[in-house]
Amino acid sequence: MQEKIHHEAVGEEGRLYIPPTGLLRGEPALPSSKYYTLRYLLAATLAKGESSVAFPANSDDSEALFRSCRALGAELTWDDTRQEVLRVKGAGRPYSAEPITINVGNAGAVLRLVLGISALLPEVTFVTDHPQSLGRRPNRELLEALTALGADCAATGEEGYLPITIRGGKLHGGHVTISGARSSQYLSALLFLAPLIGEPLEITVVDDLKSQALIHISLHVLREAGIVVEHDAALRHFSIAAGQHYQTSEYSVPGDYPSAAALLSA
Numbered sequence: 498m499q500e501k502i503h504h505e506a507v508g509e510e511g512r513l514y515i516p517p518t519g520l521l522r523g524e525p526a527l528p529s530s531k532y533y534t535l536r537y538l539l540a541a542t543l544a545k546g547e548s549s550v551a552f553p554a555n556s557d558d559s560e561a562l563f564r565s566c567r568a569l570g571a572e573l574t575w576d577d578t579r580q581e582v583l584r585v586k587g588a589g590r591p592y593s594a595e596p597i598t599i600n601v602g603n604a605g606a607v608l609r610l611v612l613g614i615s616a617l618l619p620e621v622t623f624v625t626d627h628p629q630s631l632g633r634r635p636n637r638e639l640l641e642a643l644t645a646l647g648a649d650c651a652a653t654g655e656e657g658y659l660p661i662t663i664r665g666g667k668l669h670g671g672h673v674t675i676s677g678a679r680s681s682q683y684l685s686a687l688l689f690l691a692p693l694i695g696e697p698l699e700i701t702v703v704d705d706l707k708s709q710a711l712i713h714i715s716l717h718v719l720r721e722a723g724i725v726v727e728h729d730a731a732l733r734h735f736s737i738a739a740g741q742h743y744q745t746s747e748y749s750v751p752g753d754y755p756s757a758a759a760l761l762s763a
Contacts, residue, residue, distance in 0.1 A: 527752030529554040532714050535562055535606055537748040538585060539689060540722040542571040543614070544743035545589030551582045551749040558604035565611045568599045568621075589742070590693050596620040601659075603627040605634055606682055608659075612639060613686030616648040616665035617693055623661045632659045638676040639683040645673050646694070670696025670739065677706035684735075685715040691737035692724050700735040721746055 534554040541548035553559070563573055570588035591614065599615075601608040601623055608623060608631065615621035625631045635656035644650050648665040652658060670691075675683050684702060691698040706712065712732050719726055723744035727736040 529750040530753040531556045531558060532606075532711060532753075533718065533748075533750045534559075535610060536685075536689075536715055536718040537721075537750060538562055538566055538583070539610055539614070540718055540743055541585035541745070541748065542566045542569050542587045543589065543591070543689070543693065544587045544722065544745045546745040547584060547586045548745045549576065549582055549584055549747045551747070553583050553750055554753070555580075558602065558607055561600070561602035561604040561607045565599050565601065565607055568597050569611070569614060587743070587745070591617055593618055596622065598622045598624060600624050600626060601631065603631045605631055608634075609636065609639060609680065609682035610686050610689060612636065612661065612663065613643065613690040614693075615663045616643045616646065616668055616690060619664065619666045621663050621665075623659055623663075625659050628659070634658070635679065636661065636683075638679060639686055642673050642675050642683065642687060646670075646698075668694045670694050670698040672699040672701070674701045674703045676704055677702045678704045679707065681706055681708040681711045684712060688712075688715050688719060688726060688735065688737070691726075691735075692719075692741040692743065695739055697739045698737045700737075702733045706732055721748065 529552045531554040534550070537550045538553065541550060566573060566585070569591040572586040574584045576582035576584050597618065597620065599611065599621060601611070602625060612623065635658065636652065637655065637657035640650040640652055640657045640661070643663065647668040648663055650661065650663055652661045673687065675687060677684055684700070684706070687700055691700070709732055716726055716728070724741050725738065728734060
């Protein structure tokens with residue numbers, strides 16, 4: 498019987514044949530949002546004390562994200578054997594007297610958001626073991642903005658490719674412009690950095706913003722972490738007051754609903 502089923506299922510030329518079926522029953526679980534996972538973990542890392550992140554996404558970027566948070570001074574431990582709740586003991590404003598190297602793997606969003614925070618540290622070098630993919634993604638606009646805030650940024654090529662070394666620690670506020678045409682991650686990086694600069698910061702987006710939805714996610718997470726960001730409806734102008742601190746919290750990562758579209762259409 499098993500041999501017959503196997504033969505019919507494989508079909509001609511080794512191709513798998515799945516016969517049509519009737520009504521499917523069950524309650525599929527949505528995958529967790531990797532966008533919220535990244536931002537919640539970063540907010541928890543920047544808060545002094547212990548936070549929790551329930552249902553973090555388990556993606557190819559997770560290990561790069563965990564490495565980055567630990568490099569920024571956080572302690573990460575699973576609260577349960579099913580790895581559904583991650584405890585994050587943050588150190589607040591990151592500090593390290595020694596140079597730091599972070600391998601961000603192939604995680605572009607992790608790279609960009611942590612690039613911003615790294616400007617608070619004396620020296621951080623970002624590397625990748627995926628030179629043909631993430632190693633070819635540009636970061637010039639974000640590096641120019643960090644330079645305008647007082648960081649010393651050294652990258653590969655004019656477009657700001659990896660490896661990248663940031664020498665910061667002595668940043669100033671004021672006004673900075675950023676392009677959103679290539680990636681909204683540049684703006685998110687500045688929004689997460691701004692509360693820790695120590696001076697008020699105004700951010701202006703000078704052209705089209707590629708993904709407003711992801712900026713709304715960043716703003717939502719920042720509000721949950723106790724950070725106030727004033728902005729206009731068009732998401733072109735942002736104002737972040739000085740003297741703000743990330744607060745500990747119990748976060749719960751929502752489902753990644755767009756990824757369920759294929760399942761719902763089946």
